[in-house]
Amino acid sequence: MKKNLFRVGVIIFSFIMFSLSFSGCKSKQKIAQDQSESAYAQKIEQAKRDLLAIINDQGSMNLDEKEYRLNAIKQEYFQDQEVKDLIARADDALTVLRDEQDAKTREESEKQQQYVFHKSILDGFNAVASANSFSQANLHIAQALKLYASGDIPVLIIISQENGVKDYDRPTTIKKYLEYLKDVKKFDKGIESFMLDNNGKITEIELIKK
Amino acid sequence: MSKIKILLVAVFCFSLASSAFSQAQISPERKRAIDSLAIEKIRDLSKYISIIGSKETPFSEANRVIERTLELFADDSQIGVSSLHRTEIQYYGVRPYLEHLMALNYDRVNISWYNIQYISDLELQPDGRYVGVITIYQRFEGQSDDGLTYKDTTKKDITVYVERKHTQIGGKLIGFWDVLLGDVRVTETTK
Amino acid sequence: MKIKLGGLVLILCLIQLSVYSQYFDNFVEDESMLYAHTKQVNQFFRRFNGEEDRYGERFSVNNPLYQNPTYRRNFIELLFDQQSTNIDPLIKNEFIYRCTRPEQQNFLDFHGGNWFAEVKTSFNYKGEQKDLILFLKLQEEEVGSKWVLINVIFEPFFNQFVDAKKLPEEEQKFLHPLSHELDFMNLVKVFKSKAVLEQFAEKGFKPDYLTLFIYEFRNLNLQFITVEDVKFHFFQLNDWYLELSKFNRKGNNSGWLISNLLKITKEDQEILKALIFQE
Structure with a gap:
């Protein structure tokens, strides 16, 4: 009987212990769950902050950095609607920025191209004007003509500008102009503008009297 | 019919009036630019003459420069030459004058120009064009291999016509000043 | 054109002559x-x-x-x-x-x-080279201005005209005041050969040489050769x-x-x- 009583006691104890331990395990889980939710919420908050930073940035981040951070956020697959909205806004902002940057790059490359052309045109004119023989000048003319769509493209020379109205000399062609430089042995004009065709050849050039 | 005539006369009068008006409106800056353009054409002519006269100029280049020189001149322009011994004017066409210059029988020819130049006022003529005269002085030196030398100084009074014209280039309307040279009076100058 | 080429050859010859005869320096x-x-x-x-x-x-x-x-x-x-x-x-x-x-x-x-210009020119008149003086003035136009002919002096023209007042008395003639009654039939005497017509012209008659010049030019009796000299009168x-x-x-x-x-x-x-x- 005593033995049975002991058993019963052990069982009860075990039961109590079990139930105690069970209730302890259950609260740990809850804590863990709470912790995870809060971290997620923090992540969402961080994502929102990051997204707002991307959207409102005034130049502290470059475009690559913004794209990297946006992609990182996208890979989290947040289900938060606000985050989703912000991602869409950031996407839009980056699209605008990317377009701007592309335009800038294009402009710079065009500028660079213009600069290269500008220099090549001037070099061509100066080489012809400073040639010390007719045959040398003729070689320079042939070389210079490669920049142009043809020898017949128009050359306009501005002689004066007043109230936005340009006064020109009689228009000539590039071939005649290069031959003119060969004869007068002097080039004293500046390049005002020129136009290129799809093959990168000059189709019209405007010079200005210095 | 008579209405059309009246209209035509009216348009003509208007165009005359407007052209006179527009001519009167040329600002001093614009006039200076036209003067300097005219001077540039005279300098071009001077260089062309030196090239054509030089014995070092290849035949083909001299011929090309003659063509280029002729483009500077208005049609029917003439060169009127007189010398110290023959004061009446001898008339030449521009082409024969230039070809004569190219064919001069010297072994060396040097043509240079004095710094001096004189520009007249630009005067309006009845057809609406401006006319002016630019005076320059030329040194000519011809040498033969046997050491004989001929030197002279000539005064050249060159007519310059200036006309406002328009042309279309690449879809744009371009207003330009057409400067053409006209008759040239060549006088030998006493030393 | 032949004249021009002749001129060119002459100038060339002159240049040649001066070259071979001396060191010619006129700088x-x-x-x-x-x-x-x-x-x-x-x-x-x-x-x-x-x-x-x-x-x-x-x-x-x-x-x-x-x-x-x-x-x-x-x-x-x-x-x-x-x-x-x-x-x-x-x-x-x-x-x-x-x-x-x-x-x-x-x-x-x-x-x-x-003010006007006096231009001494040379013309070929009926096969002979003659001096002819042209007078020109600057005329203002609706647009711009231009030089225009105002008068001509040409010796052969002067010789065409007689000062009627200087005729000897026996040569002086007139149309009498009743000529009209006879339908001017007496004009036949006026126009007999070599008559001095000037004496039948009104008082103050002056020949218009510019008109005469244009008439002679039109009839190919005058051909321009060159300009010799110019001066101006102010x-x-x-x-x-x-x-x-x-x-x-x-x-x-x-x-x-x-x-x-x-x-x-x-x-x-x-x-x-x-x-x-x-x-």
């Missing part, structure tokens, strides 16, 4: 001399009016030297032919003084009228007549210069013009 080494020359009639106007500097650069209107009386006084003195014996020095001084009085300066005006300044001629000579006093100066009343100006036109 003007002194450029300042060329600056001093009055190179164009236009420059004569500007210099007379004090509108440009010694080097031919135009003064701006705001420049204190622009039309400055003192500057002009010195410059006008240089515009006279210094070798002329026609010009009375006293008259010249008075002229310069009167033109440059600060309170009442006199200027020459290109478009001011009352009646633009009150009480004064100026003659402007071109000189081509050594030194600074060359180019377009005043070759004659007369102090003259308005009435006498008409007489002088008639003298110039040899009327």
